[in-house]
Amino acid sequence: MAEENGISFIVSDRSFEKFGMALILGTTGDAMDVKMNFFFTFWGLHLLKRKFKPKSAGMFTGMKGMGGMMFRKKLGKFGMEDPWAMIKDAVENGNMKLYPCQMTMDLMNIKREEMWDYVEDPIGAAGFLELSANSKIVSL
Numbered sequence: 001m002a003e004e005n006g007i008s009f010i011v012s013d014r015s016f017e018k019f020g021m022a023l024i025l026g027t028t029g030d031a032m033d034v035k036m037n038f039f040f041t042f043w044g045l046h047l048l049k050r051k052f053k054p055k056s057a058g059m060f061t062g063m064k065g066m067g068g069m070m071f072r073k074k075l076g077k078f079g080m081e082d083p084w085a086m087i088k089d090a091v092e093n094g095n096m097k098l099y100p101c102q103m104t105m106d107l108m109n110i111k112r113e114e115m116w117d118y119v120e121d122p123i124g125a126a127g128f129l130e131l132s133a134n135s136k137i138v139s140l
Contacts, residue, residue: 006036007136008132008136009022009036009037009138010039010044010138010139012040012139014044014046023086027087027096029090030095033095034095035135037099037135039101039128040104042101042104045100092118100115100122100123102122103125
C-alpha cells in the first residue's frame, strides 16, 4: 500500500557512505514522523545482512575497512554508538521500512535468514513502485 506523501529511497551501493545516508535520513525522518520506504537492491542489499560490515568507498583499497571503522568512531562521538539500533527504533516506530529486492536476493543467493529480523519481506521492483506510487523516490 502506497504511503501518502512519504519518501521512498533506493539503496544500490554497499559502501559505508550509503549506509550513513540511509541511517541519517531514516532516523531524521523518524524524528519528524515521516513515513519512509528503503528498497535495497544490487550491492546495497548487502547492507541488510547482519554480519556485513560496510567499508568506506572514499579510501584507498587497503584502507577501506579502516575508513568504516573511523566513521563509526566519529558517529559514536555524536551519540550514534549503535547505528543499527537507531534504525531498528525507526522501524519499530513505524516510520521506516526496509525492503530487500527479491530478484537481487535470488541472483546473489542471499537468504532471508541472513538479514536483520526487522527487515520486511522481500518485494520485487513492481512491488516497490506500487508501494511508492504516492511518494517521492530518491536514489542513494
